[in-house]
Amino acid sequence: MTTGRSRPRYVSADALVGALLCAATACGSSTSSGSAEANEPKTTWEEPASYAYTLTSTTQVLAGTFRVKVRDGRVTEAVGVDADSRRQAQELPAEVPTIGELLRRLRKARSEDADTAEADYAADGRPVRISLDWDKNAIDDEALYVISSYEPNSG
Secondary structure (H helix, E strand, O other), X not given: OHHXXXXXXXXXXHHHHHHHHHHHHHHHOOOOHHXXXXXXXXXXXXXXXXXXXXXXXXXXXXXXXXEEEEEOOEEEEEEEOOHHXXXXXXXXXXXXXXXXXXXXXXXXXXXXXXXXXEEEEOOOOOXXXXXXXOOOOOOOOEEEEEEEEEEEOOO
């Protein structure tokens, strides 16, 4: 009896160790396109032709908070909320993206096996936060986009 009881414990311990090793390996790995797809929203959100939103961007090219208006799928107005953001909106208007462009950047990062390509979604399926990092060992390739104050069909 004693031998029979100890044997299942060893099997359980082996299974536990194996599971922990698998979990540790998965936790230490980069976000691949396969695992990243698990973070996709259950609902499908389609970008409307016209809307407004607030973008807080932390990238090498575009950093700050911008109130963005999109009409016919293009950014028609981007206003910075502080002096630095206003300057960037005036000097680099083409760098202010639509939400659709942000989603394309996310898909591209996932297809290129970026180290980080993550998104958080609102209940309706639109992104509210996108975090990208192509190479964890590189400097200045990270991007964080926070999307708030979304208003569909804004005129």
